[in-house]
Amino acid sequence: MKRFFRISLLVIIAGIFIYTLFYLYQKSQKQPQVFTTETPFYGDIINKSVATGSIIPREEVELKPQVSGIITEVYVEAGDIVTTNQQIAKIKVIPDMVSLNNAENRVEVAQLALDNAKIDYDRNKALFDKNVISTSEYQRIDLSYRNAKQELAAAKDNLSIIREGASKKGGEVALTIVRATVPGMVLDVPVKVGNQVIESNTFNEGTSIATLADMQDLIFEGKIDESEVGKIKEGMDILLTVGAIENKQFNAELEYIAPKGVEENGAIQFVIKAKVKLDSADFIRAGYSANADIVLSRKDSVLSVKESLVQFDDGKPYVEISTGDQQFERRDVELGLSDGINVEVLSGVEADTEIKVWNKAG
Incomplete structure (x- = not known):
């Protein structure tokens, strides 16, 4: 019985050994490679060369007030189309107390000067009518009187501008009304009724009342790497892909390549600008990000x-x-x-x- 088990064990070991040799042989055989x-x-x-950037209006105009004060009315909102001289907002003037006090004093002084000049004028006019004084003397008195009247009118006009933001001499022209200087679309109105605004002057650019732009005159502004800038030139065709507008490309024409590069993240980048060619039905919002494929050659x-x-x-x-x-x-x-x-x-x-x-x- 023991001999039977011994023979059986040897047979099993021999079988495993032979199977292992066969398996290793099969693995060593290189499978034929089939090519498609x-x-x-x-x-x-x-x-093409690729540049990234955004689509912006060629010109954006910021409207600034000519007087400081409080916004009392806003006549437009973002997205409105406006024409030149259209009213945008109205300002209530909050005068500077020092300037107001000086203007009022000037009016009072001018009034006193006029009253005195009128007394002198009336007295000399009567003498001139009686041929007591010469014509030249009368003309001098008359000129002083008229100058006094003009000085009073100018002082009152200056007081009106400081107090109300409008000149009586100017008629309909009022500095308190902010008007559009160019036609176009209102992109932004950063102020609201009740906001205080500062006038534009030599020392301060002033508060922006609104931003206007012609949305039919758009450009692509982006940057291109120095390794690619030598391959492009003005006048090349560009295909614009706008991320916010799917399944559509816009044509553009390269107009500008910056003569000087700027280092960004260790690489030199050059600014490029291209005119976007829009159809009458196309509308692209300002600030959309876009990729520009600059066509170097095509077949x-x-x-x-x-x-x-x-x-x-x-x-x-x-x-x-x-x-x-x-x-x-x-x-x-x-x-x-x-x-x-x-x-x-x-x-x-x-x-x-x-x-x-x-x-x-x-």
Whole structure:
């Protein structure tokens, strides 16, 4: 019985050993590699450089008040279309007490001067009518009287401007009314009724009442890397992709390339600007981010292959074409324009040629 178990154990061990040898042999055998093929195709090849930026109006106009005070009325809101001289807001003047006091004193002094000049004028007028004084003497008195009246009018006008923000001499012209200086769309109204505003002067740019811009005259402003700036020039076509507008591209024309770069994150960037070409139905909001594809060169509907199918031997491009079942031969090709993914084929293959998809690692 023991002998039976001993023989059985030896048979099992021998079987495991033989199976292991067979398994290792099978693993050592190289599996045949099966290659797939692809055919050339007709497509558009666009060699482009990419810049990121945003779409902004070419000109933005900020409206500033000519007097300081409190906003009492706002006539527009963001998105409204305005014309030149249209009323935007109204300001209630809060006069400076020192300036107001000086203006009132000036009026009083001018009134006293006028009263005195009138007494002198009336007395000399009576004497002139009786031929007691000469004409030249009368003209001098008359001129002083008229100057006194003019000084009083100017003093009252100055007081009216300081107190009310409007000149009586100016008629309808009032500094308290902020008007549009250009036609366009209202982009922003940062003030509300009750806000205090400061006038624009030599020492202060003033409070912005509203921002206006022509939304049909837009530009793309972005930055491009120094490695790409040498490939572009003014007048090139640009395709704009706006992140907020899906499935649509806008045409633009490169207008400006900055002569000086700016360092950002260790790389030199150059500012570029391009005029956006809009149709009458197009509307793009100011500030949209966009990517600009600057078309360096382009060919439409040309015979192309994927660059991954092309191999190189001493710098000479070639592909392997199918001649039978898993049989391939080398075929030299002449390449044209490339976009980094697809490349134009000038000669060497036809549209129905089956090209080997090769595994470089294998």
